[in-house]
Amino acid sequence: MAELESRDSHDMGMHDEQLAGRTQQIFFKPSAEENFTYPGAYEVDFDKETEFDAADMSNKDVNLKIRDLMSQGYGSITIRNPGAKHSLGVCILNRLQLTFDGSLGYFGCGLIDGPNVHIKGRVGWSCAENMMAGTVVIEKNAGSTFGAALRGGDLVCKGDVGSRSGIDMKGGTIIVGGKTGMNSGFMMQRGRMVILGDAGQNLGDSMYDGTIYIAGKYESLGVDAVESEMTQTDIDWLEKKLSIYGLKAPNGVENVRKIVSGKKLWNYDNLEPSEKKLIL
Amino acid sequence: MSQENTAAKAAPGVEKKEKPERDIHNLGSSFIFKPNVIDDIHVKAELGRYRMRGFSLFKKIPHFDDLTFLPGTLTRFVIEGYREKCETKTILGPRAKRPMELDIPVYITGMSFGALSYEAKTALARGATMAGSATCSGEGGMIPDERRYSEKWFYQLIQSRYGFNPHHARLADAIEFFIGQGCKVGMGGHLMGQKVTDQVAEMRSLPAGIDQRSPARHPDWLGPDDLALKVEEVREATNWEIPIQLKLGAARVYDDVRMAAKCEPDCIYIDGMEGGTGAGPHLATEDTGVPGIAAIRQARKALDDVGKTGEISLIYAGGIRNGADLAKAIALGADAVAIGHAALIALNCNKDIEEADFPNEMGVEAGYCYHCHTGRCPVGVTTQDPQLRKRLNPDEAAERVYNFLHTLAVECQLFARACAKTNVHSLEPEDLAALTMEASSMAQVPMAGSQHTVGRPDMTRY
Ligand SMILES: Cc1cc2nc3c(=O)[nH]c(=O)nc-3n(C[C@H](O)[C@H](O)[C@H](O)COP(=O)(O)O)c2cc1C
Ligand code: SF4
Numbered sequence: 050m051a052e053l054e055s056r057d058s059h060d061m062g063m064h065d066e067q068l069a070g071r072t073q074q075i076f077f078k079p080s081a082e083e084n085f086t087y088p089g090a091y092e093v094d095f096d097k098e099t100e101f102d103a104a105d106m107s108n109k110d111v112n113l114k115i116r117d118l119m120s121q122g123y124g125s126i127t128i129r130n131p132g133a134k135h136s137l138g139v140c141i142l143n144r145l146q147l148t149f150d151g152s153l154g155y156f157g158c159g160l161i162d163g164p165n166v167h168i169k170g171r172v173g174w175s176c177a178e179n180m181m182a183g184t185v186v187i188e189k190n191a192g193s194t195f196g197a198a199l200r201g202g203d204l205v206c207k208g209d210v211g212s213r214s215g216i217d218m219k220g221g222t223i224i225v226g227g228k229t230g231m232n233s234g235f236m237m238q239r240g241r242m243v244i245l246g247d248a249g250q251n252l253g254d255s256m257y258d259g260t261i262y263i264a265g266k267y268e269s270l271g272v273d274a275v276e277s278e279m280t281q282t283d284i285d286w287l288e289k290k291l292s293i294y295g296l297k298a299p300n301g302v303e304n305v306r307k308i309v310s311g312k313k314l315w316n317y318d319n320l321e322p323s324e325k326k327l328i329l
Numbered sequence: 330m331s332q333e334n335t336a337a338k339a340a341p342g343v344e345k346k347e348k349p350e351r352d353i354h355n356l357g358s359s360f361i362f363k364p365n366v367i368d369d370i371h372v373k374a375e376l377g378r379y380r381m382r383g384f385s386l387f388k389k390i391p392h393f394d395d396l397t398f399l400p401g402t403l404t405r406f407v408i409e410g411y412r413e414k415c416e417t418k419t420i421l422g423p424r425a426k427r428p429m430e431l432d433i434p435v436y437i438t439g440m441s442f443g444a445l446s447y448e449a450k451t452a453l454a455r456g457a458t459m460a461g462s463a464t465c466s467g468e469g470g471m472i473p474d475e476r477r478y479s480e481k482w483f484y485q486l487i488q489s490r491y492g493f494n495p496h497h498a499r500l501a502d503a504i505e506f507f508i509g510q511g512c513k514v515g516m517g518g519h520l521m522g523q524k525v526t527d528q529v530a531e532m533r534s535l536p537a538g539i540d541q542r543s544p545a546r547h548p549d550w551l552g553p554d555d556l557a558l559k560v561e562e563v564r565e566a567t568n569w570e571i572p573i574q575l576k577l578g579a580a581r582v583y584d585d586v587r588m589a590a591k592c593e594p595d596c597i598y599i600d601g602m603e604g605g606t607g608a609g610p611h612l613a614t615e616d617t618g619v620p621g622i623a624a625i626r627q628a629r630k631a632l633d634d635v636g637k638t639g640e641i642s643l644i645y646a647g648g649i650r651n652g653a654d655l656a657k658a659i660a661l662g663a664d665a666v667a668i669g670h671a672a673l674i675a676l677n678c679n680k681d682i683e684e685a686d687f688p689n690e691m692g693v694e695a696g697y698c699y700h701c702h703t704g705r706c707p708v709g710v711t712t713q714d715p716q717l718r719k720r721l722n723p724d725e726a727a728e729r730v731y732n733f734l735h736t737l738a739v740e741c742q743l744f745a746r747a748c749a750k751t752n753v754h755s756l757e758p759e760d761l762a763a764l765t766m767e768a769s770s771m772a773q774v775p776m777a778g779s780q781h782t783v784g785r786p787d788m789t790r791y
Contacts, residue, residue, distance in 0.1 A: 116568075135561060136561055140498075155555070155562075156562040160495040160498070162496065175548075175550065181495065194549045198548050213548070217488075217544060238534045315538075316522055318378060325377055
């Protein structure tokens with residue numbers, strides 16, 4: 050273990066902070082790197098393929114099995130009959146090609162950093178919550194709080210999603226092929242959310258930052274969410290991103306609308322008296 | 330009646346004393362609109378918003394001070410102070426594969442990097458490690474040096490998920506779900522723009538300089554049924570190895586704890602209304618939650634009633650200042666205690682150090698400061714300002730934290746031994762008496778000098 054520095058604390062640590070890796074933050078001093086190992090991140094080989102049937106397995110056993118296979122270097126894993134069990138595929142912290150041949154329950158593929166996941170069925174609440182990097186593609190519909198607190202990567206649902214999708218988003222991209230429920234993009238901080246269908250009430254409520262693109266209609270905008278001009282960069286980005294997943298905006302990307310933060314709540318204390326009513 | 334008529338007549342030969350003129354217009358002052366309340370309204374009439382502050386509870390509530398110990402005399406055999414062994418080892422989450430084992434029944438609660446300076450965070454970590462205790466990340470993510478210096482470390486999973494990183498979760502010795510905190514139950518965290526520096530903003534994925542008002546609800550679960558699944562998800566993520574703790578602000582404690590227990594955590598942390606904060610609306614800190622002495626007792630009863638005592642550990646925090654408070658919290662039913670502001674005071678909070686000029690910098694004398702929310706902490710504890718941070722020497726501060734934690738444990742032992750226990754965890758409600766009716770009713774211990782517990786139908790012991 051590298052020597053722990055107990056002196057010069059004012060100059061240490063945080064000043065060496067850097068953003069690196071996939072999207073994970075590496076803060077520590079390079080000289081003291083061996084003080085940290087990231088447990089649970091494996092070196093895998095995409096060409097090493099395997100599959101197993103989860104029908105008679107508990108969710109715990111499925112996850113342990115995935116970890117075991119990854120530790121043996123398997124980089125492409127297919128899981129048959131996931132049976133909508135909860136918390137499947139959580140906390141995979143390395144690259145991996147993972148296919149679920151069926152549906153997942155709540156918290157499917159939450160807390161992941163790096164894998165490319167293909168879900169052939171549906172997912173329950175909070176799919177890919179706090180995902181850091183990678184891609185998750187769902188062929189059918191998704192439940193509420195889809196991609197909650199997403200930090201990075203692409204999360205794609207080709208069907209409809211429930212309410213509160215993209216809540217507290219901190220980065221990455223969410224694409225919804227169909228419609229989304231109320232409070233989508235609530236308190237969004239960064240990242241992009243693309244809705245190809247309609248959205249419910251309070252779209253983008255209290256968003257700090259980030260961008261929501263919507264091709265359909267929305268019932269209402271939330272507090273401090275405002276429409277903004279689409280730029281050529283927006284159009285190019287949308288076209289490219291959607292094409293990766295074989296999706297299209299129904300009336301063309303030029304007619305997509307863009308929602309951003311009005312930034313009035315950034316410093317509530319500095320608002321003009323009349324603006325303060327914003328939060329009532 | 331005129332003044333003249335009421336004046337007493339002087340005896341002959343005695344000089345008549347001049348009586349000060351009575352002010353017939355002075356009836357006293359309002360109990361409701363005291364000068365500070367009047368000032369508060371004046372300020373709010375200009376500000377147009379609620380007022381923020383840090384620190385602790387301002388108003389008097391029934392508290393640990395209203396309880397006293399009943400040590401051994403002839404009915405109990407006392408344990409020799411300073412000599413005979415009195416165990417302080419504390420195991421949190423005994424069912425977990427890797428329980429949290431502490432040498433003393435007290436650890437440092439979650440206080441975010443952002444609210445606290447880098448120096449304060451690392452000093453707390455080092456002090457806690459020296460004392461064989463633990464720290465907690467608080468909101469806003471892990472700073473690696475805190476993790477590095479903390480031998481035992483809770484990682485907080487908070488509503489905002491600022492900086493939450495699954496890699497860091499895998500480095501934790503326990504995960505704490507923040508569901509609420511005692512000083513502002515039902516609300517999310519606050520960090521005012523002055524403290525949202527580039528670095529803090531980057532860790533939290535926020536624009537720098539904004540007033541951060543964190544969400545009060547978790548993004549990915551709404552009620553206890555979802556929470557049970559969320560707990561399971563985090564267990565999956567951490568390989569079913571480490572304890573999962575739920576931190577609740579004390580409100581409807583009996584029901585909340587029973588619901589929390591249904592989610593099968595390893596530990597439940599109850600934060601009483603005395604709990605401190607780095608920033609919160611003043612009114613929320615004063616007017617939400619229930620006192621610790623009531624909360625601990627209700628929480629213990631809830632765990633007993635659902636048959637989870639011994640399986641789920643109970644941690645209490647809020648207003649713990651010394652070993653007597655600690656011992657009383659344990660006697661009422663806590664397995665361990667966490668401290669916040671007392672540890673900051675050990676760091677130097679409210680101390681008139683040479684470099685600080687409290688009256689000019691904060692507008693109050695040392696000892697009266699509650700301005701953590703401003704980010705201008707004159708002793709370098711709750712600030713991100715590089716110049717102010719230099720006022721806290723982390724090496725010395727770490728030692729003070731260690732000394733304070735150690736003292737808390739020793740003081741706690743002192744009461745345990747006097748009450749005839751060879752293990753601090755053997756302290757029990759029967760070792761306590763109440764000094765006020767309120768305390769008796771809330772803590773459900775008899776009034777001192779009687780067998781009467783206020784609120785018990787038969788007026789007997791609990
Ligand atoms: C400066 C400061 C920052 C805090 N930050 C957090 C936080 O990030 N997360 C959290 O759960 N509680 C936070 N708290 C609350 C404490 O964890 C704890 O509930 C409280 O301080 C306990 O009360 P005490 O200070 O009277 O010991 C903070 C408290 C203080 C004083
Ligand atoms: S001295 Fe610092 S930590 Fe203490 S109350 Fe004042 S601002 Fe807060």
